Amino acid sequence: MTKNNGNKIDRRQFLGIAWLASVTAFAGQTLAALFRFIQPVSDGGFGGIVKAGMVDDFAPGSITLVKEGRFFLSRLEDGSFIALWQRCTHLGCSVPWEEGEDQYHCPCHGSLFDKMGEVQGGPAPRPMDYFPVIIENGEVLVNTEEALERKAFDSSQTTSA
Ligand code: FES
Structure with missing residues (x-):
């Protein structure tokens, strides 16, 4: 030693x-x-305020994936918007919109969600979570700081243009 x-x-x-x-x-x-x-990031990506585009960029009835925000922006037939987090409420897989099926179809365990994100089948325990939409000077902004859970769709979750 x-x-x-x-x-x-x-x-x-x-x-x-x-x-x-x-x-x-x-x-x-x-x-x-x-x-x-x-x-949370504040550079316009997921976790902050994401600029989705101008109101007129989205036709009524359209569903657009905004990759940098990890959400689908739906423009409803009445012209209002709802932003659905792309994450499945079962175990968190990314859920694609299936145009041919007219629904979100999770590839992991088969959960199905309609246009408003409500569960139509499979093991998902609740509708897809959503983010608040803000319309400012004709621009659609989505606040992805915190996803909001819900038991069912209602019009308070949408934002009018
Ligand atoms: S993670 Fe989507 S159904 Fe299981």
Whole structure:
């Protein structure tokens, strides 16, 4: 065993300090990555206010996937809008709109949702979650900071143009 004279550190102390520094650096990087992952972004992408387009870009009856916001923007026949999160309420798979079926059809376990996001079949426990839509100067903005859960569709979830 090496003797410590009080001013110098021995090999065992050095390895202990190096190990502690490595663990601290790793933990710091992990926490920083986790923080970036859970922190809402404010650059116009998912987790912030997403600019979907101008009102007139969306025909009544249309359904448009807005990839950067991870939602479908539906313009209803009355001209109002609803934004549905693309995430299945069963186990979180991305749900595509199936034009030929006229419904959302989850590829994972077969949940089916109608245009308003209401469950039509499969294991999904509730309708698709939605995001608030804001119309400002003719532009459609969607607030993806927090998805809103619901038990059924009602018109309060839509925004008139
Ligand atoms: S994740 Fe969609 S049905 Fe299971």
